[in-house]
Amino acid sequence: MRKHIFNPGPSVLPVEVLQEASEAVVELNGSGESVLEISHRGKTFEGVVAEAKALVKELLGLGEDYDVLFLQGGASLQFCMVPMNFLNESETAAYADTGTWASKAIKEAKLFGKVDVVASSKAQNYNHIPKGFEVPGTAKYFHITTNNTIYGTQFHRFPESPVLYFADMSSDFLSREIPASKFDLIYAGAQKNVGPAGVTLVVLRKELLKRIDKVLPSMLDYRVFVENDSLYNTPCVFGIYVCLLTLRWLRKKGGLKAIEKINETKAARLYEVIDRHPLYKGHAAKEDRSKMNVVFTLSCPELEGAFLEACTKAGIVGIKGHRSVGGFRASLYNALPLESVTALCEVMEEFAASHQPSSKERVSGV
Numbered sequence: 001m002r003k004h005i006f007n008p009g010p011s012v013l014p015v016e017v018l019q020e021a022s023e024a025v026v027e028l029n030g031s032g033e034s035v036l037e038i039s040h041r042g043k044t045f046e047g048v049v050a051e052a053k054a055l056v057k058e059l060l061g062l063g064e065d066y067d068v069l070f071l072q073g074g075a076s077l078q079f080c081m082v083p084m085n086f087l088n089e090s091e092t093a094a095y096a097d098t099g100t101w102a103s104k105a106i107k108e109a110k111l112f113g114k115v116d117v118v119a120s121s122k123a124q125n126y127n128h129i130p131k132g133f134e135v136p137g138t139a140k141y142f143h144i145t146t147n148n149t150i151y152g153t154q155f156h157r158f159p160e161s162p163v164l165y166f167a168d169m170s171s172d173f174l175s176r177e178i179p180a181s182k183f184d185l186i187y188a189g190a191q192k193n194v195g196p197a198g199v200t201l202v203v204l205r206k207e208l209l210k211r212i213d214k215v216l217p218s219m220l221d222y223r224v225f226v227e228n229d230s231l232y233n234t235p236c237v238f239g240i241y242v243c244l245l246t247l248r249w250l251r252k253k254g255g256l257k258a259i260e261k262i263n264e265t266k267a268a269r270l271y272e273v274i275d276r277h278p279l280y281k282g283h284a285a286k287e288d289r290s291k292m293n294v295v296f297t298l299s300c301p302e303l304e305g306a307f308l309e310a311c312t313k314a315g316i317v318g319i320k321g322h323r324s325v326g327g328f329r330a331s332l333y334n335a336l337p338l339e340s341v342t343a344l345c346e347v348m349e350e351f352a353a354s355h356q357p358s359s360k361e362r363v364s365g366v
């Protein structure tokens with residue numbers, strides 16, 4: 001029986017996509033070849049890239065002025081590729097530090113230029129999204145992480161940027177309607193909402209390429225990948241094919257508007273259970289709660305093992321929290337069915353009913 005897959009990434013994919021992908025591994029659309037065997041230079045794969053690209057743009061409502069790249073190296077490579085392409089030694093980039101991934105992006109940017117951390121929630125263990133800060137007009141660009149996978153916080157309103165605007169959207173890419181054209185460059189590892197691990201999507205305003213004024217290694221130069229339509233070297237053929245299937249699935253579901261509604265329902269259901277039982281404590285400030293990664297601890301930490309066991313028994317996998325927060329994290333990406341959230345809520349209800357904490361045992365949350 002299929003499990004309830006709450007993994008933070010790689011994570012759940014639509015069953016239809018898994019079925020179609022597995023058929024294509026044996027034979028791609030009656031072509032006599034497996035998708036694992038086709039040439040990345042052939043017409044078939046060119047069609048896959050072109051359709052996947054067009055779908056990303058269509059879903060985000062972006063036009064001809066944007067390009068979509070399918071790269072490798074994960075979002076982590078983008079942490080360095082972004083400043084390597086756009087930041088020079090004498091320049092300063094503005095970053096919001098909202099979690100582990102944002103701080104890793106900052107660390108890489110410092111290798112290429114100066115970094116102004118214009119906002120940070122580090123002192124509060126990243127339990128909220130900083131607000132009321134300004135991005136200086138002198139910065140080369142401003143970088144945010146739209147959803148903080150580990151801490152379960154999310155930008156629900158994007159701060160204004162007077163300069164080039166870049167975003168790591170790895171864990172909420174294509175999960176909600178966004179004003180995409182506000183951003184000059186968006187990157188995301190595919191392994192949460194778009195496909196399997198091994199593909200990194202970059203959506204960039206073509207005009208941005210004129211701002212790159214240095215010689216770079218080809219594999220780290222956005223211009224090279226735009227000129228070659230993501231096919232400078234051998235790309236992750238199978239991964240991109242599965243991304244295409246997932247993008248088609250998302251469009252069939254009704255696109256971002258429809259998936260956002262479903263994601264909101266899933267998150268609301270889970271947060272409601274967390275808020276109703278004193279046994280559960282949400283990590284993030286309510287107004288900044290992520291609709292993708294729901295992070296919570298138990299007010300009696302000694303019950304964590306028993307809770308995990310109850311989840312495992314119910315076929316729930318992937319909810320153990322990241323070591324920096326502890327507790328639990330339920331990742332509710334696009335392909336996670338509502339039934340899986342219902343199953344988790346049921347376990348939480350039952351567990352809370354049979355393990356009422358006494359007021360003395362309660363530990364105050366952050």
Ligand code: PMP
Pocket residue numbers: 009073074075076077101145147148149150168169170171189
């Ligand atoms: N950014 C965010 C927001 C992430 O959640 C992750 C991975 N969980 C990364 C970057 C790093 O991605 P990758 O492992 O693809 O390098």
